[in-house]
Amino acid sequence: MNSINKFWLDFCQKHQVNPAALEEAFAFGRNSTDANALSDLVDRGIKTATTSVYNPNEDLPTVGMYAIVLDGNNQPVCVIQTKTVEVMPFKNVSAKHAYLEGEGDRSYESWRKVHEKFFTWECQEILGRKFTDETEVVCETFAKVQ
Template identity: 30%
Template structure:
């Protein structure tokens, strides 16, 4: 097992001739909820969860870069240890009410239906944005991202 995210990335990048690429670390779920991170990480490593979404305003509020196709991330588990490498395949802005049933299904959470995704996401995004003293509206743009598992330990 790789001892660090950097070591995992360097080994992967050399093996795949990606010397011109860089990486960031990333986990899925609320860091205060390790069980959620474990669940989502397991789904990503099983190639079941292949999409994710966040309000566009989240990225500006957190000062995070918007994922772009071709970006690589070392995936961290609930203990913040590297367990794999993912690549962003698609990154597109879509109004909340226009997110597709396919995207909702591929997030691999809840009932995997659009109605369930909308209900859960409305609650989650509203709470996320409250942390930044912002309101969330169903007219707001959502960054819908498709990811690919490129490597796992």
């Protein structure tokens, strides 16, 4: 049994959660440095939201489901539970949501600069399309459970 499965099964036993309630195990960001920094923010309860480019070929996160946050070495750090999911144009993401992401100085301006750069790269390199202010994004809030 790998460390992620063991972590999840231990969590389920401790919290009396059905093992089928795991939506995914994932790392934030695009490299191990990002994953380490962002998983630490989640683990400390600072980061309680995330934004991603909407991909109609992928399922949206499900409110109430759980996910395991991984560090830069793909090791489990904590479990989060999805609280809200909204799809909207990038330009409509609120300053409150940017603050909940917990990154940098937590300002909307800082959040927008970092995410615009990341989403431009992601759209071009991974999704093969152009990123604009009208690009739909998924805004998710979550709570750390363990």
